[in-house]
Amino acid sequence: MSLTVQSFQPKFSITVHTWRGQTFDLTGDVVSWTTTKSLAQPQGQFVIELTANKHNGYDWYYWIQPMDYVEIRASATGRTVNGELPIIMRGFVDSTSGSFNIGQQGGPTEPRVIIQGRDFSKLLLEWQILYLWEQNNPLLGAAGLTGKSLITLLNGQVPMQNESLNALCQQLFDVLVKQQAVQPVQSYIAAVPDLEAAFSFPDYETWLMTVASYSGSFWNLFSYLASPPFGELFVWDAPDAPQLVGRMTPYKTYDGVTPSPGKTLEPTITIDQSEIQAYQLGRTDNDVYTYYLTWGDNTVVNSSLGQAAYALEPGNGVPTSNANLYGTRPLIIDSPWLSPLSGGQQGKPNNNAFTQAADMNKWLMAVMADNARFEQGTFTVHGHEKYAIGQYATLPEWDTEYYIAGVQHNYVQYQTWQTQLTVERGRPLAGSKAKGAVPLVT
Known part of the structure; x- marks a missing residue:
């Protein structure tokens, strides 16, 4: 077994463009910065901590204001593309604040300026x-x-x-x-x-x-x-x-199959075991479902079409034998993807909607049936710009694949850059024969 040693020479830059026409390079005054993105919440967030150095007589608390535009860039190896470091987050300032404290012990703290903001989701x-x-x-x-x-x-x-x-x-x-x-x-x-x-x-x-x-x-x-x-x-x-x-x-089954109508998303990130500093992984039956039903959410405004019609198609309104072990846990989805009317003309049913609902329900069953078998949790790894949400990552030494649902970068100037990954849908690439796999309930 060989161990690959990565040479880390992290560099970052933080630039602010104000709505008043100024451009500031904050890099030299940064104490730390944090960015957070998650599929579980819409807004990506950033926090930048700065020294209170004066610029033209004022510190950054004076110069930076809400809705100024911020770009945070960084590279674990210092690489640049067309003269720029890779982008970590773009966003807009929500708030700026200054802090100073004279404590009872240890003397006064150094004054700091804190900038907080969100990515482009703020506009939406x-x-x-x-x-x-x-x-x-x-x-x-x-x-x-x-x-x-x-x-x-x-x-x-x-x-x-x-x-x-x-x-x-x-x-x-x-x-x-x-x-x-x-x-x-x-x-x-x-x-x-x-x-x-x-x-x-x-x-x-x-x-x-x-x-x-x-x-x-x-x-x-x-x-x-x-x-x-x-x-x-x-x-x-x-x-x-x-x-x-x-x-x-882009969910897959526990065996790695992407059921229709999904499109296969291949792993684009590798998590190197030598760069893992901590992890916490586990399995849970909190998201186990034993009854599945999908119907259109707009039939309620059309009295001529009842929701019950969707359960008449094979594959929709399906109880599973997992109920014998996990109890009755319904997953009933009303979706705008199902239009019961043809061409938007009221009173003309779109019969394909009922078949489509059954197909969507089969997708639910395929990707959700083994939820108790998938691993989920967090990895704390060496900071790197390659980590981003919405991608599959493999851990070759474990022969395992994870879906990255959250990424948090924590950078402290002259000290460390750590990245915390929130992962889900973890499965052994070798399938059910892999070590530690949980037997499937049928």
Whole structure:
């Protein structure tokens, strides 16, 4: 057995572009920085700790303000691409604060400036649609910012009939996110890159009229259309530009099969055993289900189509024998991916929706049936820019594969860079014959 020794020479840079036209390089005054991304929550977050050194007579608390644009870049080996370090996170400042304390013992602490913010998800969380017809004066409201989102929809730029899920998401992205969130911010800060869309949902239809009265954030609208657990939605900081990724959740069975309509996602990251500093892994039956049913969430507004119709197709409304061991645990999903109306015309059922619901239910059963067998937990590893959410990673020495659901980077200047990985769906690549595998209940 040979041990590969990696030469680590970490470097980082932190740049701030203000909406007042300034650009600051904070790198030399950084004490520490932390970034966090997770599939379990929409917002990626960053915290930067700075010394209180003066610049033109003022410290960073004076110069940095909310909604300034931040780029955090780092490399474990110091490598650069086109003269720049790899991107870790792009985002916008939420708050700045200064701190100083004279304690009872040990003398005063050094003054610090703390900058906190979120990635591009902030633009989708803070920008919202307000449904004008619930206001007392809709015409007056339509003239303001709050009315632009819905008015744009009703002006015909986004179809109000059955529409391809990917096409609908792209049109909503162009009309809402780009025009009403990203471009206005770019008018203040030219350095803000375009937020790109990367939608790869199955080729299903959805019916926008079910969200015609929607009020809420852009993020919640897209999250609704992503329809978890069938789909997942997250912001990925790609090398050239941030991307809003919406796709079929790339879950595999315990034996490594990607059931339809999922697309196979091969591992792109390797976790080197020699770089693991700590881990905590385990199995649980908290997410075990023993009854599965999938139906359309918009049939409730169509009295002629009952939800019970979806359970008539083979493969839908299915109890499993696992109930004998784990009890009755239903997983009932109402999804906008199922449109019961043909072409958006009320009263004309789309019979394919019922078959499609059964197919989606079979996917649930395939990927969820062995939940008690998958490992989940955390790894603390040597800091590296390669780690990102939404990817499979292999640990070759263990012959095991994990899905990365969370990444937290912790960098302390002149001391250490650690990365904590939150992993799930851990399975031995050798299948059920691997050491420690749990027998399947049938």
